[in-house]
Amino acid sequence: MTIEKSLPLHSKEQPSKRKNGLLASTFICFFVLGLFIHSPKSTSNSSIVQNTSSYFKTFFEEPENPDGLCPIIKKINPHDYLDDLKTIDYILKDKSFFNKCKDNLLGAIQIPTEVYDDMINPNLKHSKEELYDVEPRWKSFEAFHKYLQKTYPLVQKHLKLETVNKFGLVYSWEGSDKDKKPIILAAHQDVVPVARETLDQWTYPPFKGGFDGKYLYGRGASDCKNLLIGLLNTVELLLKEEKFNPERTIILAFGYDEESAGSGAFEINKHLVSKYGPDSILQIIDEGNEGFVDIEGSKFILPATGEKGYLDSIIEFYTPGGHSSVPPKHTSIGIIAKLIEKIESKEFSPILSNINPVLNQLYCIAEHSPNLDPKVRKNILKSQVNSNANKKIVEYLSKNKETKYLIQTSQAIDIIQGGIKSNALPEHVSILVNSRIAVEETIEDVIEKYKSHILEITDEFDLGLIISGQEVIKPTKNGYFNYSLVEPLEPAPVSPINGESWNLFGGSLRYLYEDLIFPDKNDSFIIAPFMSTGNTDTKSYWELTRNIYRYVPGLPDKHSGIHSVDEKLIFKGHLHMIAFYYYYLQLIDGVDDKRFEDL
Ligand SMILES: *[C@@H]1O[C@H](CO)[C@@H](O)[C@H](O)[C@H]1NC(C)=O
Ligand SMILES: *[C@@H]1O[C@H](CO)[C@@H](O)[C@H](O)[C@H]1NC(C)=O
Ligand SMILES: *[C@@H]1O[C@H](CO)[C@@H](O)[C@H](O)[C@H]1NC(C)=O
Ligand SMILES: [Zn+2]
Numbered sequence: 001m002t003i004e005k006s007l008p009l010h011s012k013e014q015p016s017k018r019k020n021g022l023l024a025s026t027f028i029c030f031f032v033l034g035l036f037i038h039s040p041k042s043t044s045n046s047s048i049v050q051n052t053s054s055y056f057k058t059f060f061e062e063p064e065n066p067d068g069l070c071p072i073i074k075k076i077n078p079h080d081y082l083d084d085l086k087t088i089d090y091i092l093k094d095k096s097f098f099n100k101c102k103d104n105l106l107g108a109i110q111i112p113t114e115v116y117d118d119m120i121n122p123n124l125k126h127s128k129e130e131l132y133d134v135e136p137r138w139k140s141f142e143a144f145h146k147y148l149q150k151t152y153p154l155v156q157k158h159l160k161l162e163t164v165n166k167f168g169l170v171y172s173w174e175g176s177d178k179d180k181k182p183i184i185l186a187a188h189q190d191v192v193p194v195a196r197e198t199l200d201q202w203t204y205p206p207f208k209g210g211f212d213g214k215y216l217y218g219r220g221a222s223d224c225k226n227l228l229i230g231l232l233n234t235v236e237l238l239l240k241e242e243k244f245n246p247e248r249t250i251i252l253a254f255g256y257d258e259e260s261a262g263s264g265a266f267e268i269n270k271h272l273v274s275k276y277g278p279d280s281i282l283q284i285i286d287e288g289n290e291g292f293v294d295i296e297g298s299k300f301i302l303p304a305t306g307e308k309g310y311l312d313s314i315i316e317f318y319t320p321g322g323h324s325s326v327p328p329k330h331t332s333i334g335i336i337a338k339l340i341e342k343i344e345s346k347e348f349s350p351i352l353s354n355i356n357p358v359l360n361q362l363y364c365i366a367e368h369s370p371n372l373d374p375k376v377r378k379n380i381l382k383s384q385v386n387s388n389a390n391k392k393i394v395e396y397l398s399k400n401k402e403t404k405y406l407i408q409t410s411q412a413i414d415i416i417q418g419g420i421k422s423n424a425l426p427e428h429v430s431i432l433v434n435s436r437i438a439v440e441e442t443i444e445d446v447i448e449k450y451k452s453h454i455l456e457i458t459d460e461f462d463l464g465l466i467i468s469g470q471e472v473i474k475p476t477k478n479g480y481f482n483y484s485l486v487e488p489l490e491p492a493p494v495s496p497i498n499g500e501s502w503n504l505f506g507g508s509l510r511y512l513y514e515d516l517i518f519p520d521k522n523d524s525f526i527i528a529p530f531m532s533t534g535n536t537d538t539k540s541y542w543e544l545t546r547n548i549y550r551y552v553p554g555l556p557d558k559h560s561g562i563h564s565v566d567e568k569l570i571f572k573g574h575l576h577m578i579a580f581y582y583y584y585l586q587l588i589d590g591v592d593d594k595r596f597e598d599l
Helices: 052-060 086-093 095-109 128-134 136-151 153-158 196-201 225-241 263-276 332-345 357-368 374-382 387-398 443-461 500-517 572-589
Strands: 160-164 168-173 183-188 215-217 250-255 283-290 293-295 298-301 304-307 309-318 412-418 428-437 464-467 470-473 480-489 525-527 530-532 548-552 568-570
Touching: 086 095, 086 225, 086 572, 095 136, 095 215, 095 225, 095 572, 128 136, 136 153, 153 225, 160 263, 168 263, 183 225, 183 263, 183 572, 225 250, 225 572, 250 263, 283 500, 283 530, 298 357, 298 500, 304 357, 309 332, 309 443, 332 412, 332 428, 332 443, 357 374, 357 530, 374 387, 428 443, 443 464, 443 480, 500 525, 500 572, 568 572
Parallel strands: 183 250, 183 283, 283 548, 298 525, 304 530, 464 480
Antiparallel strands: 160 168, 168 250, 215 568, 293 298, 304 548, 309 428, 309 480, 412 428, 464 470
16 A cells, blocks of 8 residues: 555544544444345355354344444454364464464565556566566566465465466455355555665665564565465465365455556456456455554544545646747746646635545544543534534544545645756646545546636636647647546445444454453454545455455554555564454355345
C-alpha cells in the first residue's frame, strides 16, 4: 500500500489530541435474520464440529446493543465449531515454528522485488526472455517464484498454481463443494524501491533484513511480504496437518505491481472473472489497516470497507510563441498561474453522508468511546438528522489534515512544466493536478470543477478548450487548453456491514485480540468500518464481490517505516496473523452460503 493509505488515528500515545480518523458505510448494521443450515461435511475428516445448534445460536444472537447505531459484533469463538485447535498454541508458542516463519520472511525480503513506475507491462513481450532483454528488473520476480516453490513444498504439491501475465500468482486450494463461493486472500509480491542514498541509514541492509528480538526489518517486512508469507505459512501448516479438507475453494492472489501500475491485479481479475464469473466470490481480504487503534478510550479494529477514487488531471496550455522582448501582458506561464490560483482558492466541499464509511466509524466512536468529548458525541449521533450537528462534525473533522480528506475530495498541483529559454515566450505549459475522490463524488464532478475554472480563463483571454479529445471551445489565435485524464478511478463501492460476511470476519477478529493476544485484559474490541484515502490491488477486484476488506491481523506499529528507511514489523504480529487465518479459514469453510445471501 502507499503511504497515504494508512490513516493515522489518535492513539494512546497522543492523549492530548482529540481528533480521529473515522470510518463507516452505507449501511447501518441491521442484524438480518435468516435460515442457517450448516451443511453436513462430505469430507468427514475436517475439524468442523457437526453442531448446527451452536452455529445457529452464536451467529444469530442479538448484539449487546440492538438499538445502537453501532451494534457490537458478537465474538466468535472457534472452539465452539472446530475440534482440536491445539495448533493455535503451537503457532503462538513453538520456538521452532517461530524460527521457521522468521526465516521464511527474511528469505522473501532477500529477493528485491522492487517495482519502478517506468517498468513496461510484462504483456508487451511474448516471452520472459524477450521481456528481460528490455527490462531486466523483472527478473527478481522469477527468483521470488522459485523461492516460494522451494519454501512451500506442500503448497506447491497440493494447490493449483496459475501464473497470470508472467508474474501474477493465483494459487487455488480446490474445495469439494463447487456451490460454495470461494474466498480470496490477496497480497502483493512487489515492494517500493529503496533509495540508494539511504542505504547507510538502515539498521540492517534492506534486502538482507534482520531481527532484533522484537522487530523484523527489511524492505517489504510490513508492506506486504509479511502478509504474503503469513498466508503461505498458514496454508502450508494446514496441509501438513492433513486434517482440513476444504469444501470452499481458497484462492491466494498475489499481484506483482501494486506499488506502480497495478497491471498484475488487473490481469488476475480478468482471469478470475472468466473462470468464476462476476459476483462469484464470498470475500476478498487484502492488505490495509493493521492491528487495532485506541480511540478516545476504546479499542477499534478497522477493516477498510471503502477506498477513495483517484484522478490525475493533466492540463496543457498552448500559445503562440515569440520573442520575449515584445511579450504580451501575460505569458502562458502567467495565465496558467491564474488558473492555479483559481483551483486552489476554491477547495472541494466536505460532505458527511450516510454512504461514507466514516459516518459508521463515527457512530461507533460516539457510542463506545468513553473519553470522547460529550458535545462531539451528541453532534455525531444527530449528524444525519440535524444539519447544524452535521456542520459541527464536518468542521471538527476538517480541522485536522488526517481526517479532513476522509470527507472531502483532495486537489494537489504536483507537477508544473513550461518554458525552455530566457529569450523565448513559452509556447507550452502544463500542470498535473492529483485528486483523491470522496465517496459521495465521481470523476465527472472533479472534471466539472476544474473545467469551470478553465472556462473563466478562456473567457477572460479568448482561448480554446479540449477535454479528453472533445472540442469544448474551438482553439483561437491566442491558444487553447488541452485537458486530459490519467488513471481515472471512481471511489470503490462500499462493502456492506449489515450481513453475516462482516459479522463472521469481525467476530473472528474479536476472538484473536480478546482471547489470544490479550487474554489477561477485559477489553472489548469494537469492529468498525474504515475508509482508505489511497488504493490497493482491490481496486481491480470490485466485480468479484461486494465483500472486500482491507485489513491485516497483527500488532499495530506507528513506526513501521512503510515506504521509507527501516521498514519493520513487530514479528509477534506475524504469528497472530497465522493463528487467525488458521482458524478463520476452517470456520468460514463450514458456513452455509445461504447465510451470506442478502435478505
Ligand atoms: C451443541 O452446542 C450446544 C451449545 O454450545 C451444546 O449445548 C450441545 O451439547 C452441543 N451438541 C452436540 C451434539 O455437541
Ligand atoms: C491533447 O492531449 C492528448 C493527451 O496527451 C494528446 O493525445 C492530444 O494530441 C492533445 N491534443 C491537442 C490538440 O493538443
Ligand atoms: C477482568 O474482569 C474480571 C471479572 O469482572 C475481574 O475480576 C478482573 O480483575 C478484570 N481484569 C482486569 C485486568 O481488569
Ligand atoms: Zn502494499
